[in-house]
Amino acid sequence: MKETLFFSLKYAVFKQSNNGTVLTMSFVEYSDCIQDGDVAIVYLGHESMTPVKVKRGAQTQTRYGVIRHSTDLIGQRYGSKVTCSKGGWVYVLHPTPELWTVNLPHRTQILYTTDIATITMMLELKPGSVVCESGTGSGSLSHAILRTIAPTGHLHTVEFHQQRSEKVLEEFKEHRVDHMVTVRNQDACKDGFGVTGVADAVFLDIPSPWEAVRHAKAALKKHGGRVCSFSPCIEQVQKTCEAFSDQGFEDINSLEVLLRVHDVRTVYLPLPDFGPDPSAQIQPDSTITPPQNHASIAVKTTIPPRDVQGHTGYLTFATKPRT
Amino acid sequence: MGDNVDDDSLYTIKEGDYVVLKRGDVFKAVQIQTKKKVIFEKQWFFLDNAVGQLYSTTFELASGGILQPRKPKDPESSTDTKGAGTDNRNIQDDGKSQKLTRDDIETLKEQGLKGQEIIQQLIDNSSTFKDKTEYAQDKYIKKKKKKYENMVTILKPSCRILAMMYHGREPGKICHLRYDTLAQMLTLANIHANSKVLVFETCAGLVLGSVMERMGGFGSVIQMYPGGGPVRAGVESFGFPAHFHDTLHEFPICHLNALIAGTLDTTAKDPSADLKESDMTAEVKTEAEVKTEAEVKTEAEQKGSPEDQSMETNSGADGSLVPKKEEEEEKRREAKAQEKKVKQEEKRKKLAAAASLLEGRNADGLVIASRFNPCPVLMALLKFLSPSRPFVVYSQYKECLIECYTKLKEQGGTVNLKLTDYWLRHYQVLPNRTHPVLLMSGGGGYLLSGTTVAGGGSKPAASRRDEEPAPKRQKVTETEG
Numbered sequence: 001m002k003e004t005l006f007f008s009l010k011y012a013v014f015k016q017s018n019n020g021t022v023l024t025m026s027f028v029e030y031s032d033c034i035q036d037g038d039v040a041i042v043y044l045g046h047e048s049m050t051p052v053k054v055k056r057g058a059q060t061q062t063r064y065g066v067i068r069h070s071t072d073l074i075g076q077r078y079g080s081k082v083t084c085s086k087g088g089w090v091y092v093l094h095p096t097p098e099l100w101t102v103n104l105p106h107r108t109q110i111l112y113t114t115d116i117a118t119i120t121m122m123l124e125l126k127p128g129s130v131v132c133e134s135g136t137g138s139g140s141l142s143h144a145i146l147r148t149i150a151p152t153g154h155l156h157t158v159e160f161h162q163q164r165s166e167k168v169l170e171e172f173k174e175h176r177v178d179h180m181v182t183v184r185n186q187d188a189c190k191d192g193f194g195v196t197g198v199a200d201a202v203f204l205d206i207p208s209p210w211e212a213v214r215h216a217k218a219a220l221k222k223h224g225g226r227v228c229s230f231s232p233c234i235e236q237v238q239k240t241c242e243a244f245s246d247q248g249f250e251d252i253n254s255l256e257v258l259l260r261v262h263d264v265r266t267v268y269l270p271l272p273d274f275g276p277d278p279s280a281q282i283q284p285d286s287t288i289t290p291p292q293n294h295a296s297i298a299v300k301t302t303i304p305p306r307d308v309q310g311h312t313g314y315l316t317f318a319t320k321p322r323t
Numbered sequence: 324m325g326d327n328v329d330d331d332s333l334y335t336i337k338e339g340d341y342v343v344l345k346r347g348d349v350f351k352a353v354q355i356q357t358k359k360k361v362i363f364e365k366q367w368f369f370l371d372n373a374v375g376q377l378y379s380t381t382f383e384l385a386s387g388g389i390l391q392p393r394k395p396k397d398p399e400s401s402t403d404t405k406g407a408g409t410d411n412r413n414i415q416d417d418g419k420s421q422k423l424t425r426d427d428i429e430t431l432k433e434q435g436l437k438g439q440e441i442i443q444q445l446i447d448n449s450s451t452f453k454d455k456t457e458y459a460q461d462k463y464i465k466k467k468k469k470k471y472e473n474m475v476t477i478l479k480p481s482c483r484i485l486a487m488m489y490h491g492r493e494p495g496k497i498c499h500l501r502y503d504t505l506a507q508m509l510t511l512a513n514i515h516a517n518s519k520v521l522v523f524e525t526c527a528g529l530v531l532g533s534v535m536e537r538m539g540g541f542g543s544v545i546q547m548y549p550g551g552g553p554v555r556a557g558v559e560s561f562g563f564p565a566h567f568h569d570t571l572h573e574f575p576i577c578h579l580n581a582l583i584a585g586t587l588d589t590t591a592k593d594p595s596a597d598l599k600e601s602d603m604t605a606e607v608k609t610e611a612e613v614k615t616e617a618e619v620k621t622e623a624e625q626k627g628s629p630e631d632q633s634m635e636t637n638s639g640a641d642g643s644l645v646p647k648k649e650e651e652e653e654k655r656r657e658a659k660a661q662e663k664k665v666k667q668e669e670k671r672k673k674l675a676a677a678a679s680l681l682e683g684r685n686a687d688g689l690v691i692a693s694r695f696n697p698c699p700v701l702m703a704l705l706k707f708l709s710p711s712r713p714f715v716v717y718s719q720y721k722e723c724l725i726e727c728y729t730k731l732k733e734q735g736g737t738v739n740l741k742l743t744d745y746w747l748r749h750y751q752v753l754p755n756r757t758h759p760v761l762l763m764s765g766g767g768g769y770l771l772s773g774t775t776v777a778g779g780g781s782k783p784a785a786s787r788r789d790e791e792p793a794p795k796r797q798k799v800t801e802t803e804g
Binding site for chain 1: 536738
């Protein structure tokens with residue numbers, strides 16, 4: 001406990017210095033070197049990463065061997081290559097909401113970067129924005145919001161599952177972003193977001209968002225604001241659009257955005273053998289080798305992955321006019 | 324949380340503000356200037372009446388080009404629809420169902436009838452309207468509203484609105500960057516307050532402005548620019564507060580090699596070497612500057628003659644006429660030379676400031692979106708990033724990014740390389756009429772994103788790990804992100 005107090009003081013001290021040098025990692029500000037208490041992302045290879053809580057004296061097992069935190073991590077620069085005990089190596093990356101999204105422990109189905117990016121822009125989030133969100137779930141979107149609204153904004157997030165709300169608050173503290181967020185364990189449909197008239201934007205990712213629309217309206221600033229509802233099913237979308245309309249929201253717009261990944265590959269396409277070409281003249285200085293049975297052309301191209309995400313959910317946006 | 328006047332001022336339209344006009348799905352960015360005619364959607368009007376109103380107010384276009392704020396929610400004087408039909412089996416589409424002619428409608432307009440009233444007239448004079456289904460009637464009314472309701476909404480600019488505007492209006496100016504792709508770039512590059520971001524773009528300043536919006540005036544943005552000067556028209560449209568511009572720097576790429584080699588000299592030169600300095604900066608002289616200099620010259624020459632005459636009449640025909648004229652010209656030349664010196668000094672200072680921000684090679688993010696071949700740009704600018712920092716490159720063409728990907732793999736120093744593009748689909752959501760609207764597939768451009776790590780030039784044995792995976796079972800969730 002003493003240690004945590006020390007670190008929050010240390011963090012507070014650094015926050016006050018205004019020359020921009022940040023010495024502690026957080027999910028909303030970069031730092032240069034790995035420190036005790038940081039959450040770092042260990043990159044093991046193609047599509048393989050794992051989050052690591054850095055702790056003096058601790059060790060992390062990887063397929064390339066053991067990483068000793070005190071010697072291999074603490075004091076090293078983020079982005080460094082770290083050699084593990086078996087001789088293999090990994091990279092240690094500074095955490096970002098995007099890396100967190102693909103590495104966080106799932107307690108619920110989460111939102112991925114593609115939807116998160118769209119939501120961020122369409123809700124017009126930026127430093128200083130005040131946002132209300134429900135449900136918090138595993139905190140994937142929450143971290144991204146916090147990064148965007150830092151340092152002057154605030155996130156009011158509501159999660160009706162007690163253990164999940166406690167777990168996510170723990171993570172916010174570990175990630176040194178808890179000063180910008182308030183977690184409330186309640187039902188947004190019944191009790192709203194715990195605040196009224198302060199939000200620039202409201203986000204809903206709950207089973208019955210239409211029941212929370214009036215609370216979203218109340219949470220938004222009098223001058224107006226943006227709202228978004230994420231639902232996997234079209235019936236939910238229909239009900240929510242109706243609720244938006246009934247509550248006087250404007251510019252109601254539903255869309256979906258899908259990610260397409262292109263894997264770069266060099267493919268070797270064999271050339272067919274049509275038999276000897278009687279009309280072909282081989283020039284003495286020709287660099288073209290006569291076609292042989294096993295000749296092939298190398299083509300640099302992209303191929304789609306075998307499985308792609310075909311649907312995550314529909315995003316419905318609307319604007320609350322001035323009331 | 325207060326409802327005081329100060330709060331409202333943020334939301335009030337003022338003269339000089341940069342705003343966005345909206346009508347339906349069409350947007351246009353303009354600056355509020357009183358007594359200045361604005362053209363938007365084939366209509367001329369003045370924005371004078373907008374000053375003092377709140378943002379997001381919808382105005383009705385009255386005759387004479389005057390804007391009138393629309394009263395909040397005229398209870399959509401439900402267009403009188405006396406019943407409806409069940410289907411269209413008996414409806415002939417012969418173009419004869421509307422009794423009003425174009426001239427009739429013009430007359431109605433001239434009489435000053437409001438959009439809503441004209442639509443009612445159209446309905447009353449349509450022989451087939453009552454036979455249409457309710458849904459068809461709905462559609463008909465929506466269509467007429469779009470045409471005859473003269474409404475304009477004035478919005479506060481934002482990345483979302485400007486990106487949609489540019490994509491709809493002038494996609495060529497922004498390399499056909501679709502707004503959702505821009506949204507992905509801002510997130511993948513982890514743009515946030517208090518970071519140092521490098522931007523190289525030829526998207527009229529839209530990308531730069533979007534980056535600045537997400538930085539909120541904190542941290543710094545260095546715009547690397549080709550040619551004579553940075554293009555920033557798009558940035559103006561955002562209407563940022565003045566202090567945001569303190570965070571914005573620029574650096575001409577024609578000095579990039581010198582900067583990388585460490586031979587870029589940005590120290591102040593003594594007056595005798597001014598000539599040399601102007602040679603160095605000659606190549607970065609903008610067309611505009613050359614033009615103004617030429618203009619100034621001819622102006623001075625022209626000024627000569629009328630003054631000659633007045634002097635002739637004022638002073639006597641004594642010898643004092645000639646030296647006086649020379650004195651004045653001398654003064655003018657000196658003033659111009661002084662101005663030029665001040666400008667050059669400013670330019671030098673800016674260059675030095677940008678160079679010192681870059682020299683540390685500790686930038687936190689890189690965003691590239693231009694008509695230039697991205698490969699050399701990316702290779703050159705990656706050098707300025709700290710390790711473990713994201714970069715995003717946009718290109719209209721996939722091949723360019725394949726090239727970048729290949730070079731990066733060869734050279735090492737990056738991980739998590741991903742070549743992506745995005746499908747965006749809008750939906751019409753209405754009871755019993757819900758379906759997708761348009762499929763904007765493949766039209767958004769491509770992105771290559773990744774993260775820097777320490778050291779380039781990886782050992783061949785180790786790099787194999789990062790290559791294309793051996794065919795193995797891949798979970799759906801792992802394909803994402």
